[in-house]
Amino acid sequence: MIHFKEAMAGIRKEAPLVQCITNFVTVNDCANIILAAGGSPSMAHDIREVEEAVEGVQALVCNMGAIEDTEAMVLAGKRANQLGKPVVLDPVAAGGTQLRRDAAARLLHEVHFSVIRGNASEIRSLAGGQAAGSGVDVSVSDVITEDNLMENIELVRQFAQRIKTVIAVSGKMDVISDGTRTVVIHNGCPMMSRITGSGCMLTSLIGAFCGALPGDSFTAAVTATAAMGVCGEIAEQQRLQKGTGNATFRTDLIDAVFNLTEEQLMEGIQYEIYEG
Ligand SMILES: Nc1ncnc2c1ncn2[C@@H]1O[C@H](COP(=O)(O)OP(=O)(O)OP(=O)(O)O)[C@@H](O)[C@H]1O
Numbered sequence: 001m002i003h004f005k006e007a008m009a010g011i012r013k014e015a016p017l018v019q020c021i022t023n024f025v026t027v028n029d030c031a032n033i034i035l036a037a038g039g040s041p042s043m044a045h046d047i048r049e050v051e052e053a054v055e056g057v058q059a060l061v062c063n064m065g066a067i068e069d070t071e072a073m074v075l076a077g078k079r080a081n082q083l084g085k086p087v088v089l090d091p092v093a094a095g096g097t098q099l100r101r102d103a104a105a106r107l108l109h110e111v112h113f114s115v116i117r118g119n120a121s122e123i124r125s126l127a128g129g130q131a132a133g134s135g136v137d138v139s140v141s142d143v144i145t146e147d148n149l150m151e152n153i154e155l156v157r158q159f160a161q162r163i164k165t166v167i168a169v170s171g172k173m174d175v176i177s178d179g180t181r182t183v184v185i186h187n188g189c190p191m192m193s194r195i196t197g198s199g200c201m202l203t204s205l206i207g208a209f210c211g212a213l214p215g216d217s218f219t220a221a222v223t224a225t226a227a228m229g230v231c232g233e234i235a236e237q238q239r240l241q242k243g244t245g246n247a248t249f250r251t252d253l254i255d256a257v258f259n260l261t262e263e264q265l266m267e268g269i270q271y272e273i274y275e276g
């Protein structure tokens with residue numbers, strides 16, 4: 001059983017401060033989704049201040065879209081680890097270039113992450129498999145479908161168990177595992193992949209939930225992913241009513257997170273749990 005309601009209440013009560021070392025493409029959306037959820041963002045990323053900045057926050061998010069900030073992520077991540085604060089990784093285009101493969105390997109070696117959230121190509125690459133993609137989007141051949149769901153659940157579960165980290169793979173179906181329990185979430189809509197940053201926003205939201213629930217990163221990752229999916233559906237209904245496009249969808253998605261009630265979340269979630 002996942003305590004979604006308690007997690008939702010917790011993030012609004014705790015108002016966690018979340019530090020994001022993230023990319024210039026989607027930094028503003030990451031800050032706004034944290035605010036929408038009831039948290040408070042800090043985008044401090046300079047190597048001269050990240051270790052000090054981490055002392056004042058409840059969680060750290062490292063987004064490899066800011067590949068130039070890898071050193072800052074290592075410094076901040078190590079300090080967060082010393083302080084026992086959750087660290088979340090978004091391995092943007094992790095398998096795409098040698099620079100990114102090296103950065104991902106270094107980050108995994110030097111920092112312990114509470115949660116890693118990426119698309120199927122990124123997670124497949126981190127897990128040591130052959131990922132087809134080289135860009136920031138998932139490759140068609142890596143997409144998780146009904147047909148390959150069970151083998152992907154097993155891949156994600158084994159990877160989570162091996163590195164003792166909650167792994168969250170996003171897509172049409174989101175697969176989240178702590179190495180024992182695996183949750184599959186069916187919410188969301190294709191429009192979410194027609195804006196840039198829905199993944200970065202999801203990772204930031206996971207960071208905010210981890211900040212509110214520091215001892216339970218699995219519940220944090222599952223609740224954030226479910227909330228994002230339900231809010232994507234709400235924003236899509238509005239897009240269809242208004243006849244708007246991807247720019248308004250992005251705003252409506254953030255608004256939906258701002259206005260999301262525990263009841264809306266509970267009514268909207270479509271998920272199943274696989275044990276063992
Ligand atoms: N076809 C889809 N159907 C339902 N939900 C989707 C679909 N594609 C993406 N999503 C949702 O969009 C969000 C982002 O997932 P996605 O896998 O697209 O991240 P990403 O590739 O890292 O994105 P980006 O790098 O652009 O930020 C998740 O909440 C996911 O559930």
Ligand SMILES: Cc1ncsc1CCO
Binds near residue numbers: 066092196200
């Ligand atoms: C498009 C893009 N390029 C680097 S980071 C980023 C945001 C989505 O991952």
Ligand SMILES: [Mg+2]
Binds near residue numbers: 092093119136199
């Ligand atoms: Mg991404």
